[in-house]
Amino acid sequence: xxxxxxxxxxxxxxxxxxxxxxxxxxxxxxxxxxxxxxxxxxxxxxxxxxxxxxxxxxxxxxxxxxxxxxxxxxxxxxxxxxxxxxxxxxxxxxxxxxxxxxxxxxxxxxxxxxxxxxxxxxxxxxxxxxxxxxxxxxxxxxxxxxxxxxxxxxxxxxxxxxxxxxxxxxxxxxxxxxxxxxxxxxxxxxxxxxxxxxxxxxxxxxxxxxxxxxxxxxxxxxxxxxxxxxxxxxxxxxxxxxxxxxxxxxxxxxxxxxxxxxxxxxxxxxxxxxxxxxxxxxxxxxxxxxxxxxxxxxxxxxxxxxxxxxxxxxxxxxxxxxxxxxxxxxxxxxxxxxxxxxxx
Ligand SMILES: NC(=O)C1=CN([C@@H]2O[C@H](COP(=O)(O)OP(=O)(O)OC[C@H]3O[C@@H](n4cnc5c(N)ncnc54)[C@H](OP(=O)(O)O)[C@@H]3O)[C@@H](O)[C@H]2O)C=CC1
Ligand SMILES: [Fe+3]
Numbered sequence: 280x281x282x283x284x285x286x287x288x289x290x291x292x293x294x295x296x297x298x299x300x301x302x303x304x305x306x307x308x309x310x311x312x313x314x315x316x317x318x319x320x321x322x323x324x325x326x327x328x329x330x331x332x333x334x335x336x337x338x339x340x341x342x343x344x345x346x347x348x349x350x351x352x353x354x355x356x357x358x359x360x361x362x363x364x365x366x367x368x369x370x371x372x373x374x375x376x377x378x379x380x381x382x383x384x385x386x387x388x389x390x391x392x393x394x395x396x397x398x399x400x401x402x403x404x405x406x407x408x409x410x411x412x413x414x415x416x417x418x419x420x421x422x423x424x425x426x427x428x429x430x431x432x433x434x435x436x437x438x439x440x441x442x443x444x445x446x447x448x449x450x451x452x453x454x455x456x457x458x459x460x461x462x463x464x465x466x467x468x469x470x471x472x473x474x475x476x477x478x479x480x481x482x483x484x485x486x487x488x489x490x491x492x493x494x495x496x497x498x499x500x501x502x503x504x505x506x507x508x509x510x511x512x513x514x515x516x517x518x519x520x521x522x523x524x525x526x527x528x529x530x531x532x533x534x535x536x537x538x539x540x541x542x543x544x545x546x547x548x549x550x551x552x553x554x555x556x557x558x559x560x561x562x563x564x565x566x567x568x569x570x571x572x573x574x575x576x577x578x579x580x581x582x583x584x585x586x587x588x589x590x591x592x593x594x595x596x597x598x599x600x601x602x603x604x605x606x607x608x609x610x611x612x613x614x615x616x617x618x619x620x621x622x623x
Pocket of ligand 2: 584
């Protein structure tokens with residue numbers, strides 16, 4: 280109530296800004312800098328903890344830099360923007376970090392590099408702190424530029440509900456949507472996220488490549504190589520357009536049917552079982568989950584088919600024009616020759 284009275288008594292514009300919360304960032308690297316800049320823009324105060332407070336690279340204006348211990352003491356929330364390989368020194372800061380919320384943003388370069396998740400390791404190093412895994416699925420670039428449609432979500436997990444709440448308040452203020460994934464045992468999963476490149480596309484893409492290769496070679500043997508062997512006719516110029524244009528619609532239709540088939544199978548399965556409250560078998564589950572990708576790929580192949588179909592008449596037209604020109608020129612020269620003969 281004190282704040283409200285204070286604000287309402289003040290004339291417009293001179294209201295004292297409420298004390299901004301101070302947040303701490305360990306590490307003055309790429310991510311630390313981007314995160315700090317974003318936090319400052321959102322209205323937080325930022326203090327960096329660094330090994331070399333006086334000689335670190337360029338930092339956002341208005342940010343303070345101090346030693347790790349001093350920085351840790353001044354804030355309740357500490358973002359650890361340091362690679363996991365260098366975490367070990369944090370153990371010596373355990374007294375300063377006791378009771379603080381530590382945000383682990385780290386990623387690994389490959390899966391299963393370490394037996395435990397980075398966040399669990401951090402928690403083991405500093406048992407007295409509350410570790411929250413968050414922000415690791417964002418890039419420094421995305422953080423600096425603020426949330427966009429593709430980068431809206433911040434996944435977080437941790438054992439302490441209050442600590443998670445504190446982090447999600449910050450994330451929300453930064454403009455992100457928070458998705459709570461549960462306790463720190465989910466950290467491993469979160470750390471694997473950035474290492475999966477469009478996982479749901481992998482199977483459909485492999486399928487598309489496989490089908491394309493299969494039908495390409497099948498048609499190559501059937502339409503071109505066999506003609507060459509039987510009739511000694513070389514029609515290999517057809518490979519680029521005509522043959523390809525036979526492969527595209529076939530693959531497109533197969534992918535389209537694969538997109539709709541699992542739904543039908545699932546419906547029959549439900550009818551057969553007499554209930555829809557039972558899990559589908561794993562293969563069907565996986566198949567159902569990539570229907571969107573299968574459909575989009577089918578659309579892509581259909582589009583290629585349209586494109587190639589439009590190219591073929593253009594090619595014939597050019598050939599027709601060329602031969603028409605040749606014929607008329609031959610005719611002209613012939614008539615010229617005839618008239619020459621007549622004159623003689
Ligand atoms: N860059 C990105 O896009 C993303 C990065 N991350 C994670 O954020 C973390 C930091 O990444 P990033 O900023 O790119 O890395 P950088 O290499 O740019 O920065 C790491 C910082 O850690 C500190 N540091 C380095 N070595 C040690 C050490 N031996 N002891 C103590 N501190 C050390 C340094 O700060 P100082 O000199 O001030 O001590 C350094 O600036 C990583 O865990 C990474 O996985 C997560 C998502 C995206
Ligand atoms: Fe067609």
